[in-house]
Amino acid sequence: MIPRRRLWFPLGIATLLLLFYYSWTAQDQYQWTDLGKPAQGPQEEHQADAVALDDDDYFWRKLPTHYPVQDMKPLPTGRPLALPKIQTTFGKESEYDRATRKERQQTVKKAFVRCWNAYKDNAMMSDELAPISGTTKDVFGGWGATLVDSLDTLWIMGLQEEFEEAVTAAAGIRFESTSLTTVNAFETTIRYLGGFLAAYDLSGDPRLLRKAREVGDMLYKTFDTPNRMPISRWDFDNAAQGGKQVAPEMALVAEVGSLCMEFTRLSLVTGDPKWYDATERIKEVFEEQQNTTQLPGMWPITVNPKDKLFNVDNTFGLGAMSDSTYEYLPKMHALVGGLIPSYQTMYEESMRTALKYNVFRPMVPDAPDILISGTVRVEKEGGKVGFNLEHQGQHLVCFAGGMLAVGGKLFENAEHLEAARKLVDGCIWTYKAMPHGIMPETFVMSPCKSDKECEWDELLWKRAVLRQADLNDLAAVDEADSIISEQRLPKGFTKIPDTRYILRPEAIESVFILYRVTGRTDLLESAWVMFEAIQKHTRTTLANAALSDVTVDSRPPKIDSMESFWMGETLKYFYLIFSEPDLISLDEWVFNTEAHAFKRLLP
Template sequence: MKQFPRGNPAALPKIQATLEETESEREVRLERQQAVKDAFRRCWASYKAKSLGHDELAPLSGYSKDPFGGWGATLVDSLDTLWIMSMRDEFEEAVIAATKINFEKSSLRNVNAFETTIRYLGGFLAAYDLSGDERLLRKAREVGEMLYVTFDTPNRMPISRWDFNNAKKGRPQEAPDSALVAEIGSLCMEFTRLSIITGDPRWYDATERIREELERQQRTTKVPGLWPITVYPKSLIFDADNTFTLGGMADSVFEYLPKMHALVGGLIPSYRSMYEHAMEAAIKHNFWRPMLPGSPDVLVTGTVHVETRQGQTETFLEHQGQHLACFAGGMLALGGKLLNNREHLEAARRLVDGCIWTYENMPLGIMPETFYMVSCESDKECVWDETLWKKGVLRGADEDDLSNMARAERIIAEKRLPKGFILIPDARYMLRPEAIESVFVLYRATGRKDLLESAWGMFENIQKNTMTKLANAALVDVTVNKDPAMEDSMESFWMGETLKYFYLIFSEPDLINLDEWVFNTEAHPFRRLV
């Protein structure tokens, strides 16, 4: 059994900058904070009235959904938001409801260990860290006991999609042949925090074994420093696949490297070195500057493919942007401050500004799920070239004649492509938090006042276009100019993450001070060792 390291945590560099404001700026900020709270209160009232105890409220029909086990994902994800927003009466009601969750039954055949960890275990731990309510620690431990059984395999690697009925019947439990790297490598924050609070090393031991394997193979992958999207837990092979991204399916395994460094006060030095190796590779291979009107100095993080042709290994960068990948700016802002690394802080600025640009240059002021742009030939000089953009549009549409500008203009009109975008394959907005998350972190780290204005613009546009009679709904297509079609969907992260980050950016800087707290990937704040 691996024991959590003993000793005093290191005095890590400060993350938060000194934030100053005039009295009039303060009045505006507090008005905006209240508007965010009003939006949350409205959603919470509808969820409580129609779906309390279920995972999600369907914001158009008013029905309930249970995609995360039927254990009340929105309820648990919202506990710490209720506390942070000083909604103490509602918090107490929510705690009472949460204590009644029965984790012995599930709406699903298989438990998603990753989602259960970040939403339920993370939600209970954060609410306990904030409130000190022992009822929440008991529920956290209950979830932790369940999740610990997913590690009951011959090689101690977890079962990412766990059939607990098979486990109850005594059937063999084995790690999967393949899994997403984020689902295997993003359990450490929650498991380590549970071990720190309880003094029981089992959970730390479980995820420390994964960390050791990730570290052992970090420099042997096809892009040394990065782990590929797909890993093979059963055979302990984490370096064989050929696709590398900081976006979906891999995101949080990288996000947790600097966050674990902060959480444990530097007592596990490997997290720092693993983060440095990963970002050295990402800055070199994944980040790219898009060619955009006005030539803004911004970055986007793309997907790297490594292929072997006729015995030669070639690396290709797919110039795709993802809303999910917008977390990267906040990660680099956090890591840059913790390590006093100016290169990381500069990359953070450019990545966050890239996400803000994408929001502001869509018709509704909202970023789509995925998009493509033309990459600049040089990171230093990048002049807007309309002909080159139109050729990119033709290439994105698989057209053979890249000189047919009339055809390009028709595609631009048909696909509703704003200048700079050459393809938008997934035009949805799912109420995601990643962009405002990084705007919030960069603001706390730098004090840049323009980020407050960007955040408010994002909030206003999201509210204007996603509000329903009950709450807020995901959008089908953000390329339209008005009246976007809605999906009957409001994932728990809307209230657990998106609205929380909007609230916090307009809050006093000591509310969840980043020098004392660190967020898991579901925006649940854990108390740091300091």
């Protein structure tokens, strides 16, 4: 930066006044003063970075645009609102509590460093390390998914030397080609674009913004369709050769509705509204059709981008295939400082429906006051409409407690905060109920008669087990006992369809968020118990591995898999819950669905 400063100096007062003018106009239009690192450094540094980003050499910019935007939507203007605080005010902790917390934090950090070194030594620049065999996997484009996912974790953990090495490596990733036939645009967005943006927001390193822009230009091509709706499962080679594209007739709602945080943040830090425009068009369709679906207030699991029909399917849930669409509603409100009011409206309407139809209280021993989120199918017959709730929980849907905690604080909604508590406590309970203290991917439970009538009834539980096995629930009890023994069902569970644990982050994510929101010290203890159980059973000679069956009495068998979110999300949240509360404060930062932290617009 020194040569640039020396170049600016001789230009004199006139240039300084010109810079002041551009700074003022950019601040007025794009809220530069609230964008984190760029506004904190000298103005000439910011201008130099912006010039460096204006690079026509990017491969994806050279390709023709078949369906250009005719009416670009401008970025939101105005001063960001002073939103309610999300984090609680933490009191002074005892020396013993502080020492314990710091020791646990360092233990998590050591676990991360061990995995990072294993990845660096065995799989650097590949998407994933296979943690048992030491081989590599390329499942997310072959662009170093674990490397990019880990960038902001390295920074947050204070691993500056490793961070610099990782940034240098990541700056060399080339996004012109891939070994995959089809690229998942959503996964690419949350991992790569989110990873580069977060690392840039934290460090201010212009190399990271350059890579974010490069990935953004690549992903922008998925919107080059006749109606500007995106292609979620993308024919990369066709696009790279300049071929024409059409949005698909069917896509998962999460893969269409979960691009707005990353695209909006990229527009904010660059001042280029094209990415914001792209996802704002999607948001308008969601907004228009929200109350026209078969479960008004929510959107179904599948949608039709080609015809802009987001209201046809009859299956609704907060879990897999839908999750981050709902998660991003309150987070977008926080990200843009409340300057787009429709996100609050969409969130409140969707949660009004979800809390009425999608959550249930399970019947389990000791009757804890917990909730589980299931899936609803709307069935129409003879002019009547029925709502069939499947009482299947998912590890993935544990994110919902954190979402409701954030939304409850931002919108001062006590009902959402209470639901958040019950959902998070439900995930903690499920961890504790399993023989090794680790929740499976999916499970089915028997619901209580009502929220008020929830006493444990062993006979009712066994009848529910029989029904799940497609047997008459009046069959002999010993048949239920046989199923319970054969399937290793803890009390309260009626079936465990997917017994795996794949190093998922959603449970600790919501435990972390609820801790920052409430300050409940028991959540620290729950997090530590979870970490110890996971570390004990997933650790390999190299790193950590997914588990194929967490219900077995013996040691759970391992799978030769370590997805990038283990280092990008799971270990990051375990580290942050034992950190000082001002490290990535939720009042200043907001996480995308891959746990990448973006700087919020603040007044």
